[in-house]
Every structure is written in structure tokens, then in C-alpha cells.
Amino acid sequence: MPSWRGSLDAPVPEGGLGYVDAPWGRVCLAEVEGEVHAFDDPCPHAACSLYEEGVLSGRTLECTCHGGAYDVVTGEPVADPAEEPLEKHAVQLVDGGVVLTTDRVTGTASGS
């Protein structure tokens, strides 16, 4: 699977959210118990920004736009009106940046 490397646009605090702008759009990053999880930023329900609208409590991310919630570890929706899962990507933190391994990557393998 191809990978893409980029600098963090907003760092990921412990138990919080950060993001990186990837070529296919913003990717939200969530830290849960020492592990970072990456997923496309638009909420699958109504496209609101999960970085801007999301509230992370443990592994549950609530999108305050409509109150839908997701388990960021599995990506599955856990509260209505969310129905579709998060679009997750494998992620590694490296020197102030991230490497995303995902089939969203097309063309060049290295980002900003």
C-alpha cells in the first residue's frame, strides 16, 4: 500500500486531536492511550470537520455538529445520527510529521 509523509499542521496532544493536510484533504489525528489514530476529517454524516467540531472522550469522538459519535479505534459509529464508519488510515508519527499508509495516496509518495 502506498504511503504519504507530511508535516503536522496541528500537533496531537495527549487525549486530543490534531490534523495534517494531505493531498486528498484534511486527515484528523486522535491520541488514545498512547496510540495515534488517523481518519479523514469530514464527518461521514454531514461532512462537518471532526477536528473543529469533534470532542474526544477516551476513544469516543463526538461530532458536535449533530451529535453523532465514533469509536476512533475501530472507526465504527457509536451514536446516531452517525451511520457510516470513519475512513481510517494507518499512521506513524515521525519527527514532527506523520506517515500515512493508505490507498488514498495517488501519484507522489511524499507530501509537504
Next chain:
Amino acid sequence: MDGAQDLCPAGYVPIDPASVPFVANFAHITRYDECLEVLLADAAFETGTFEDYSEPLCGGALVFANGDFHRPRRKQLNPLFSRAALERYDELLSPAIERSLDELRALADEDGVVHTDLMRFVRLVLVRVGAQIIGLDFMDNAERGNALLDYVDRWNQGVTVKWSTRDPEQVVAEAMEYKTVFDAEFFQPSVARRRELIARFEAGEIEREELPNDFIMLSLMPDSTFEWDEELRIRDTIIILNGGLGTSAAAVAGAIEEYSRWEGRDPSREGDDDYIRSIVNETIRLHAPVPYLPRRATRDVTLKSGREIKAGEMLVVLLQFANQDPEVFGPTAALFDPDRAQSLPRGIAPWGIAFGAGPHQCFGKPLVTTAMSTTTREGATLRAIVRILKALLAAGVERDLEQETKLAASTRPTFTLFPVVLHLDLDRVYA
């Protein structure tokens, strides 16, 4: 009205906003990315009725509210479209379709042929589901369904008065009369019954699970995170009922129109749920039933494209243009192609942004679109429009070419009459 047949020419051409008086002088947002950006930034671009006529009918209602007057209210109503609630509505649909077809069978000739108005047929099916969502009781006879539909039709003209070509004061006055009658005949009896149920719940006589899951009940619950007053409760009711019926009927009419002309039409697949779903999705992309979404900028904004919007500037998000943006939907974006969804960029819905996006995304979208099971990606249910279209195709629906369609007295073209012919077998179950 002549010209209605041109509403859906092959290669759909959206109405030029410069010819629509209400928005002619607004900034026209037509690019997909700009439309999406504006809809998502609800703090920078507020919604509203933006005219005074309809205020007593629907001012402050959910779709016209902003910020703290909107979000807690909408969240409070999430249970209306929970998975369990959607399953309940699904269960209501087939009997509602069959019941409406039964009423038509009584009018059919000896060969089972019946002429009817598609717009009224679809709205009549859905008004029964709408009544359930609101929590209107005593809907068990045809007269009540017909009466409620008449009210909704009249409200529709009032709610959309900014697009009307009639005298706006007259339009809203008529709608207000129906609001008063509805309040006495339908609304207050249902509110009173729910107040009694809440009193019994608070007295420990019944469990919370025994309370109905409907709008009136949710809006009355003492632990609600948003406080409705009596007036706002009925205005939201008007908006919720109004929002679903006309737009759904328009989508079914558009689907029949587009499908009948589509060269790829394959009648042998009309029993295939995915096939019908793709027809509905592509129709909604092309014919976004609510094509114009007006907004007012609350501050200076520079969109990611570099376009500048000044504080106080009025703009209109043009969904039909966005949904034909060749940057997203390719060079054939204006053409009806149900197979298009297979080649769309990831993250782009088959219906584009026909339901809007962000905080004000269409409240009833889950009744139309279908979510797969998140774990198996299977088990999709047939939601309202797909189910209705499938039943109609099974009944051999076709445009009644002996009668003309009619359009609403509006600068936002919608059918008010869409004559069709059905071929009904006496013993067949269609839905």
C-alpha cells in the same frame, strides 16, 4: 402550464439564478468546493427566511435557525432518525404504498389501468410516515390523511413564499389559516395526549421506553436540552412535514422522467434494489429538490478558492450547479447516468450535496439515502423514495402523455401535477 415538459430535458440545465428575482442580486456560489465550504462554515454564513412575510408561519424554525438556537434543538431530535426509528418508518412504508394503490385500484378500468397524479400519490404515501414522525394521532382513515396533505400543500406555498410569483401576503395568509385549523384538529389533541403520558411517566406509572419516539414527545420532555415554546413547536412541525413531502414527490417525478428517457434503461433490472437506488441517487444529484440555499455572511471571509465575501453580503448556494461541477462529476456531469457513482472520486456521495452539508444538512436525509451495515457493508434497507419508485415501476408507471404536467406558481420550478398511468393487477402486492 406549458413548458413543464422542458423541466427535465436530456442534459439537465439548472435555472439561471439571475432570472430568479429573490436571488438575482445575491452572490452566486456554483462551484462544488465553494458551496461545500459555505455550507460547512455556519458561523460565518447564517441561514434565515430573509423575508418578513413567512415569519409568523415558520420564522425561527429549525431550518432557519442558527447557532445555539439551532444545534441543541437538532441534537434533541436525533432519536427521530435513529436506526430503530428508521426501521419503524420502513415498516410503515409498504402498507402505506399498498393502501394508496388500493385506493387507486377502485378507480381502475377493467384492464387495471388508472390515471392519477404522481405528486399527490407520493405525498399521500409519505404524509402517513410524516404524521408518525411528528406524533400526530388518529391518522387511521383516508380523510385525515387527505386533510393533512391539504394543509401541508398550503404551508408549502407559505414557507417557500420568497420564490412565489403570487401575492406574498395572500400566500402566507392562506397558509396561516391552515395552520390555525391544523393546530385545533391535529396538533393540540396530540400534544395533550403526550402531556398526559409524561405525567404518567413522572408518576412512575409507565416506563420511559413506553413513551412514543416522535417530535412532539421529544419537544415536551422535561429533560430536553432545548426548550420549545408552543409557537416554535408548531413552526418546527410545519417545517418538518413540509420539508419531506414535496421534495420526495419531486424526486420520484424526476426519476420517472429521467429513467424513461435513459438509453441504458433495462426493465429486466427493475426488481434490483441497487439498480433502483442508483436511479434515485443520480436523479437527486441532477435535480436537487431544494436548489437554492440563501445565506448571509456574518463576517468578511476569503474562501479557499480565493473568492472574497464581505460581511453582510447575501449569497445563494446553488446546489444544482455544484452537482454538475465538471471538476467533480466529469465532463458528462449534466447527463443522467446512474452508473456514474461507480467512478466518482472517493468522499463524493452519489447525490453530491443535494441534501446540503454541515449543520443544516437535510434533516430527513436518512429517510432517502441508505446506509449499509457498518460491519458487513450489507443489509441495506430500502428507504422511502427507492421503495416508492420500485413499487411504481412494478405497476408499470408511465407519464400520461394525454395530460399536461403543471408547475407551481414559483420561480423555483416544481411540479404540482404530474399525470401518470399505472397498470394495476388486482391481486398483486407491489411494495
